[in-house]
Every structure is written in C-alpha cells, then in structure tokens.
Amino acid sequence: MNETRILSEELWREPHLRIALVTETYSPEINGVAMTLERMVGGLIARGHRVQLIRPRQGRTDDARHDDGFDEVLAHGWKVPRYEGLLFGLPARSLLSRSWSRQRPDLVHVATEGPLGWSAVSAAARLRIPVTSDFHTNFDHYSGHYGLGWLRQPVGAYLRRFHNRTARTFVPTKAMAHALQERGYRRLFVVARGVDTALFRPAARSIELRREWGVGDDDPVVLSVGRLAAEKNLWLTVRAFRAIAERRPTARMVFVGDGPLRAALAAQAPDAIFAGVRTGEELAAHYASADVFLFPSLTETFGNVTLEALASGLAVVAYDCAAAAELVRDGDNGLLADAGDETGFVMQAVRAAGDAQLRARLAGSARALACEQDWEAVNDRFAAELVTVWCEATGATPTTSPSAITSRDG
Structure with missing residues (x-):
C-alpha cells in the first residue's frame, strides 16, 4: 500500500x-496469493480507488488497519485442516450485507473461494453490487495430495459454479484461461503477475551466505523456494538433486520456506539446508546466491517464485506449465520439461547444474525477460477492467463519477 506512481491525466x-x-x-501471511493481493491493493489505491479489505482475523492480537484509501474488516476464520498456517474465512453473509448496506461499495472483488468468499458473492448479488473474482489456486488438484482424491470432482464443480456467478474471473495466464474455458468457466479475463526487479536482482548475491552454506565459488547451489507441502511435488526436487550430486558431489541443496513436509524432506535429504521462511532482502539474497532453481509443481495457476527466480538471474528448471509455459523459452532463458515427465525434468536439472556457461547465458536472458514483467502495467490492466465491469453494471461511461450513479439510483 506504499506504492507511489505518477498518474497520467487520462x-x-x-x-x-x-x-x-x-x-x-x-x-503478513506468506504465500503467493497474499503477496499478489497486497501488490494489487496498493495498485488500486495508487490509482485513486478506495479499498475495503475483508479477511479473517489472523490471531488474537491482529487488529484492523486503516490508512488513506484503505480500511479493513476482520471476519472469523478457521485453520485449514492438514495445512498449518492457513485459514479459511467462515460464512459472513449477514456481516457483509449490513456493512455494505451502510456504506455501499461500487464493486466487490472476491479473491478466494472459501466460505467467506461464497458469502461475499451472495451478499453482493442480493444487494445488486457488481462482483468479480480471482482464480488463484487449483484447489481441486490439491485434493489428491491429501488423500482426498474423491473430492476432486465435487470441488471442481463448486469452483466452476462459484466463479460463474461473477461478472469476471481473473486468471494469470492464457493457458489457464483456455483450460478453465474448456471446463465450463465463463467471462474469463487474463491479468498476469509482476515482479519487483529492484528487490529480486542478481546483485543481491552474497559471498558470505554461500560461505555459510559451505560452498565454493564454482560449486552449484540448487534452490527451492515455497511452501514445503505435498502439492509442490518436492520429492522430484530431491530426486533431481541426488542426480546432480552424483556428478557434482560439491553441489548443495537449499530449501527456503516451511510447511508440513519439512521433517520428511530433511530425512530424505539430510545434507540439504533448510533456511525456513525468508522475506525481503534476505529472500532476495537466497535467490541470487544460488545457481539453479528447481520448480517441479504441477498444481500452480502461476507460480510467483518462477518469476522471482528469473529476475534473480537463476537457471530455472520447470515443467512446461503455469508461469514457466508463458515466460520460459527452453534453452534461451531457462530449461523446460514436458508436464509430468519426471525423467526429462531430472535431465534438465543435471544439465543446468553441470554447465556453468549455459547457466550464465540463461541468467542474462532470464533477467531481461523479468524486467519486462512490470507491476505497473499489471495493475493498470486490473484496475481498468474493474472500471469496465462497473460501467457495464451501471450503464456508466469511464468518465462518470460513481457518486453520480449513486445519486441517480437513489
């Protein structure tokens, strides 16, 4: 919310x-969705919009924040089973209806599909407020990783119904829009993700940090960043690193993040470094001080860490899906394997770790690509489409004041 910007006259x-x-x-929850939303909220406020944020209370000491153009409403939440550190909001239709009847928003944007999100869609529909939504997470794909594969079809049906109740569903890639369209989703609109290239940069590389890891200048460091959870396919990361270590015994594996699989991963990779959760400059230094970034997840809608690794000048090895499918050109700014081809993924990881000249070439192209992924352009596109939805719902034009619409409608 501290984003600054010189706004054009238009x-x-x-x-x-x-x-x-x-x-x-x-x-302050740490995950890709939370980070993306904070950026987008900051972008909306910088463009002159007022944002009321409704979210679950994150702890007993959690207080609502109120700043210029920003107000929070804290709802009740509950811990997600078998997924420590994450919450879902409890139903709050009455709370939202009362709040929005007292001070009516021009538009409701629902970013997550839990009970709180469903309540918001329902309350907005009853009050005839235009509503939009985000598709951030393949929850139906997660079910198989937690012994709940039988839920995939009903969860998928719920998600489709949820989003089809809204005037727009924002998705991060063209491939995701196409896949959801084939599954019966309507009114999809692509808004990509940006990256902070001032934070995530090759210059953040730290010789001191590499010494802490016990590696020399020429020893490859293999990095994984993200939640240590089943849906991230981290067993393939361990398998790939073992193949690398057979050829480069001085290589080192570093995991940044935390989650329910930490103990099991540590047992399988006892020589790996588990750095825990890192943010800001510390996270940037961990990225830039590595050499190869492995991302074998098949459940992402985007994967912000892919873009952060590219910005940091790493040799990215990923499956040809989500962000990598749109951003990585195999052999030019990263290395790709066909989705689900574990052998191909391992081969690409070994190739990257074993060839310093290849890594250097990939790094330069990766950084150049990341510098084109500007958050300002992303936020312009998102804000403009919200205005379009409001105009469609009210019959207004882009130059009409919302207060004029409110007065006209009584």
Missing part, C-alpha cells in the same frame, strides 16, 4: 471506485 479522469476486496489470505 487515468485521473477514470472514476475512482469504492472496492470491497474479500480474501481468506493477506499479508
């Missing part, structure tokens, strides 16, 4: 909306 002419944004996760 942008100032756009209507400034009151936007209620509903989410089950937000900063």
Whole structure:
C-alpha cells in the first residue's frame, strides 16, 4: 500500500471506485496469493480507488488497519485442516450485507473461494453490487495430495459454479484461461503477475551466505523456494538433486520456506539446508546466491517464485506449465520439461547444474525477460477492467463519477 506512481491525466479522469476486496489470505501471511493481493491493493489505491479489505482475523492480537484509501474488516476464520498456517474465512453473509448496506461499495472483488468468499458473492448479488473474482489456486488438484482424491470432482464443480456467478474471473495466464474455458468457466479475463526487479536482482548475491552454506565459488547451489507441502511435488526436487550430486558431489541443496513436509524432506535429504521462511532482502539474497532453481509443481495457476527466480538471474528448471509455459523459452532463458515427465525434468536439472556457461547465458536472458514483467502495467490492466465491469453494471461511461450513479439510483 506504499506504492507511489505518477498518474497520467487520462487515468485521473477514470472514476475512482469504492472496492470491497474479500480474501481468506493477506499479508503478513506468506504465500503467493497474499503477496499478489497486497501488490494489487496498493495498485488500486495508487490509482485513486478506495479499498475495503475483508479477511479473517489472523490471531488474537491482529487488529484492523486503516490508512488513506484503505480500511479493513476482520471476519472469523478457521485453520485449514492438514495445512498449518492457513485459514479459511467462515460464512459472513449477514456481516457483509449490513456493512455494505451502510456504506455501499461500487464493486466487490472476491479473491478466494472459501466460505467467506461464497458469502461475499451472495451478499453482493442480493444487494445488486457488481462482483468479480480471482482464480488463484487449483484447489481441486490439491485434493489428491491429501488423500482426498474423491473430492476432486465435487470441488471442481463448486469452483466452476462459484466463479460463474461473477461478472469476471481473473486468471494469470492464457493457458489457464483456455483450460478453465474448456471446463465450463465463463467471462474469463487474463491479468498476469509482476515482479519487483529492484528487490529480486542478481546483485543481491552474497559471498558470505554461500560461505555459510559451505560452498565454493564454482560449486552449484540448487534452490527451492515455497511452501514445503505435498502439492509442490518436492520429492522430484530431491530426486533431481541426488542426480546432480552424483556428478557434482560439491553441489548443495537449499530449501527456503516451511510447511508440513519439512521433517520428511530433511530425512530424505539430510545434507540439504533448510533456511525456513525468508522475506525481503534476505529472500532476495537466497535467490541470487544460488545457481539453479528447481520448480517441479504441477498444481500452480502461476507460480510467483518462477518469476522471482528469473529476475534473480537463476537457471530455472520447470515443467512446461503455469508461469514457466508463458515466460520460459527452453534453452534461451531457462530449461523446460514436458508436464509430468519426471525423467526429462531430472535431465534438465543435471544439465543446468553441470554447465556453468549455459547457466550464465540463461541468467542474462532470464533477467531481461523479468524486467519486462512490470507491476505497473499489471495493475493498470486490473484496475481498468474493474472500471469496465462497473460501467457495464451501471450503464456508466469511464468518465462518470460513481457518486453520480449513486445519486441517480437513489
């Protein structure tokens, strides 16, 4: 919310909306969805919109924040079973209806699909407030990783119904839009993700950190960043590193993040470094001080860590899906394997770790690509489409003041 921006004269002419944004996760929680939403909220405020954020209370000492253009409403939440550290919001239709009847938002944006999100869609529909949604997470794909594969079809049906109740569903890639369209989703709109290239940069490389890891200048460091959870396919990361270590015994594996699989991964990779959760400059240094980034997940809708690794100048090895499918050109700015081809993934990881010249060439192209993924352009596109949805719902034009619509409608 501290994003600054010089607004163009044309942008100032756009209507400034009151936007209620509903989410089950937000900063200071650490995950890709929370980070993305914080960036987008900051972008909306920088463009003159007011944001009311509705989220679950994250702890007993958690207090609602109120800043210029930003207000929070804290709802009740519950821990996600078998997924420590994450919450889902409890149903809150009455709370939302009362709040929005007292101070009506121009538009409701629902970022997550839990009970709180469903309540928000229902309350907005009853009050005839236009509502949009985000598709951030393949929850139906997660079920198989937690012994609940039988839930995949009903969860998929719920998600489709949820999003089809909204005027737009925002997705991060064209491939995801195509896949969801084939599954019966309607009114999809692509808004990509950006990366902070001032934070994630090759210059953050730390000789001191590499010494802590016990590696020399020429020893390859293999990095994984993200939640240590079953849906991230981290067993393949361990398998790939073992193949690398057979050829390069001085290589080192570093995991950044935490989660329910930490103990099991440590048992399988006893020589790996588990750095825990890192943020800000510490996270940037961990990225830049590595050499190869492995990302074998098949459940991502995007995968922000892929873009962060590219910005940090790493040789990225990933499956040809999600962000990697849109951003990585195999052999040019990273290395790809066909989705699900574990042998191919391991071969690409071994190739990257064993060839310093290849890594250097990939790193330069990776950084150049990341510098094109500007958060400002992403936030412009997102904010403009919210205005379009409001205009469609109210019959307004992009230069109409929301207060004028409110007065006209009584």
